[in-house]
Structures are given as structure tokens and as C-alpha cells.
Amino acid sequence: MIIATYNINSIRIRLDEIEQVVKQANPDILCLQETKVENHLFPEQDVRKLGFEHIYFNGQKSYNGVAILSRMPLYDVDSMDLLGIDHKRHIRAKLKNGVEIHNFYVPAGGDIPDRTLNEKFDQKLRFCAAMTAWAEGIRKKGQPVIMLGDLNIAPLEHDVWSHKQLLTVVSHTPVETEAMEKFRRTLGWIDTSRHFVPHSEKLYSWWSYRNRDWEKSNRGRRLDHIWITPNLLPSLKSSLIMREARNFASPSDHVPVVTELHI
DNA sequence: ATGGTTGGACCCCAA
Numbered sequence A: 001m002i003i004a005t006y007n008i009n010s011i012r013i014r015l016d017e018i019e020q021v022v023k024q025a026n027p028d029i030l031c032l033q034e035t036k037v038e039n040h041l042f043p044e045q046d047v048r049k050l051g052f053e054h055i056y057f058n059g060q061k062s063y064n065g066v067a068i069l070s071r072m073p074l075y076d077v078d079s080m081d082l083l084g085i086d087h088k089r090h091i092r093a094k095l096k097n098g099v100e101i102h103n104f105y106v107p108a109g110g111d112i113p114d115r116t117l118n119e120k121f122d123q124k125l126r127f128c129a130a131m132t133a134w135a136e137g138i139r140k141k142g143q144p145v146i147m148l149g150d151l152n153i154a155p156l157e158h159d160v161w162s163h164k165q166l167l168t169v170v171s172h173t174p175v176e177t178e179a180m181e182k183f184r185r186t187l188g189w190i191d192t193s194r195h196f197v198p199h200s201e202k203l204y205s206w207w208s209y210r211n212r213d214w215e216k217s218n219r220g221r222r223l224d225h226i227w228i229t230p231n232l233l234p235s236l237k238s239s240l241i242m243r244e245a246r247n248f249a250s251p252s253d254h255v256p257v258v259t260e261l262h263i
Numbered sequence B: 001a002t003g004g005t006t007g008g009a010c011c012c013c014a015a
Helices: A015-025 A044-049 A119-141 A174-187 A230-235 A243-247
Strands: A002-007 A029-033 A054-058 A066-070 A075-078 A090-094 A100-105 A145-150 A224-228 A236-241 A257-261
Touching: A002 A015, A002 A100, A002 A145, A002 A224, A015 A029, A015 A044, A015 A243, A029 A100, A029 A145, A044 A054, A054 A090, A066 A090, A066 A100, A119 A174, A145 A257, A224 A230, A224 A236, A224 A257, A230 A236
Parallel strands: A002 A029, A100 A145
Antiparallel strands: A002 A257, A029 A066, A054 A066, A075 A090, A090 A100, A145 A224, A236 A257
């Protein structure tokens, strides 16, 4: 089974790019973030034409929004409101074999990395704490889970173009990377991208729009992740980051992360 | 040190 995550920054203007991803990576399940559309306006028929018969979405107007597109039937579709402020940042579904898929869009957190000065940064840290509490429940049940999405945190030194320069930049501050590591340790999540790439090697999934030449400057960050519970490790076959998607005609600032599991 | 771009809504906000 091939599963992918892709922050598309508006689904309605990114349908051609999604089609390209489907042709190139052939995912059985494609999880999206930042769909930026209310449920009644979701382009369900267009997505169906790409080969996904099972389509679930949790959206709102203008901001946020997540979706799961699947070739195979899914069960127990639901969502969590981790902040209690009705942001559409999570959707989950279960495969026939019982494996749960959780698709998250973690708050970006604004510009100032201080929770007392910046409400959005406080929301980001509260969201991470809620994810950690959720993971504790998963650990107790021993449930196999694929957790993926735009986590908006680049956890490792070489997940950013300059560790030193980004230590004070939201997405790579110590308070964020420590919160993420606490979440990871809660049940020993396996970071599938890093499983196949040494920690000493630069690896990104996002490049800002605010660069003349993203490829030349290469000031990237790894914000998009596919993590699995340890009980799924024997089924992990490969993982890749679709860097070429950043050169699409009308690209998202994120590119897809794709993982293959024999389940 | 600063500003750079994109998307969606509205005449600005979030990323």
C-alpha cells in the first residue's frame, strides 16, 4: 500500500497538481491539508475522476481543512477538535485490517515564538500537547497507527537549511522541537522519511514562495511527516519526498511525502 | 536588517 501526505494550499486551484502526483506516485491513499474549502464546496467529482472512490473531508471556509482520498474502503471516519475552537485540522479513518490513519494539520504558529505574546504560537504548543495525550491513549491500546500530515515543525538539525539561523524561527525553535520529540517518544513513533535517510543529510518538504529561485537558494524545511507505530515497522518498505513537485506549473509551497507499507 | 509570494476572502489575513 502506498500512502502520501500533501499540503496543497487550496484544493480547488491544485487539481492538476494532484493529478500529477497521482500519476507519478500512484498512492492508494492521499491525505491532504489546507484544502481551504467548506464541505459543501469540496470538488468531490473531480477527485473521484482521479481514481479515488472513497473520499472524506473536514473543511472550513478560507483556512485549514483536511481530507483523505482513498482507492480502498475506509471505516470509522471521524475527527478530533484538539484546540476546542472548531479548527478543521484532523481527520481519521480505519483500514479493513484495523490500521488507523490520522491526518493532522498542526497550527503554523505565527511569527513570534513566544506563547505569552502570540496566541497562535500558544495554540501550536497546546495542539502538540494534545497530540501527545492522544498518543498516550494509542500506546495503551497497542493500536497500529499511521500518523501523518503537515506538522509544521522541522525536528532535526538537518531538517532545515540552517540550524543556527532557524533556532529563533517558528517551526524549529527548541520549545517546538522538544514538544515534538516528547510526542515521538510517547510511543516510539518511527519517522518513515528519516528511517531511510541519515540524520546528517539535508532533507526538506517545504520551500517558501518568497524566494526568487527556490531551487537555487534551497532554503527548505522538513515540515511534512509520515510516522508509524513500532508494530508497523516490519511492513515499512520505502519512503520518498517528491521534490520535483515544487517545480509544478502552479506549485504548493509543500511537496508530497510518500511511504510504501506492505499491509 | 529587510522583504520577498501565494491563496482566499474582502477591501486584509494567514501562511
